[in-house]
Amino acid sequence: MDIDHMPAGREMDALVAERVMGWKWARWYQPFYDGVVRTLVPLGNTLLEQYGEADGSEPLRYQYYWRCPNYSTTDIVAAWGVNRQGWEWSFDESPLGLYIAVRSSEGAEYLAVVTWEETQTYEGAYALGRCRAALKAVHEHKPEAL
Numbered sequence: 001m002d003i004d005h006m007p008a009g010r011e012m013d014a015l016v017a018e019r020v021m022g023w024k025w026a027r028w029y030q031p032f033y034d035g036v037v038r039t040l041v042p043l044g045n046t047l048l049e050q051y052g053e054a055d056g057s058e059p060l061r062y063q064y065y066w067r068c069p070n071y072s073t074t075d076i077v078a079a080w081g082v083n084r085q086g087w088e089w090s091f092d093e094s095p096l097g098l099y100i101a102v103r104s105s106e107g108a109e110y111l112a113v114v115t116w117e118e119t120q121t122y123e124g125a126y127a128l129g130r131c132r133a134a135l136k137a138v139h140e141h142k143p144e145a146l
Contacts, residue, residue: 003135004112008072008119008128012135014040016071020082020134023068040068072131079127082134089133091126098122100129102137110136 006012017023022043069078083089086105091098097115104110112132114125 003132003139006132006135008124008131010068012072012128012131013068013070015135016082016131017068019138020084020131070127072128074121074123074127076123076127079123079130082130084134084137087134087137089130091129093122098125098129100126100133102130102133104137104140108137108140110140112136 017040018025023040024043026039026041069075069081071078071082084105088103089100090103091100093099097113097118099111099113101109101111110133112129114129114132116125119125119128
């Protein structure tokens with residue numbers, strides 16, 4: 001997968017949640033959809049499931065749902081959260097686009113370039129660039145991850 005050309009969107013958001021932020025995939029049977037559902041669960045959380053009414057008449061199921069943040073689009077707050085301990089960020093802009101770099105705790109630097117045509121907004125360019133740089137940094141340490 002070519003991270004430098006990956007567009008912003010839910011696929012990138014899920015990769016960032018899983019590979020950078022540490023979210024885990026969970027599967028469970030969902031009778032409303034008549035099948036198995038897959039969802040991302042934040043680090044340190046689990047799916048809460050409880051079956052059975054107090055009187056035993058009908059199964060009752062409780063679940064917590066987590067919505068994967070829009071890391072790569074225009075949610076600048078979510079984009080700021082894309083980080084790991086020891087990473088240092090820098091950015092610069094030019095008439096062509098935005099340059100975002102992350103330096104890992106090991107000292108390696110990963111650069112992402114986002115052209116203004118890709119996103120049309122500063123917030124979108126920043127969010128997409130931060131996600132691309134972060135994915136490059138984790139990909140370097142776990143190449144099989146992407």
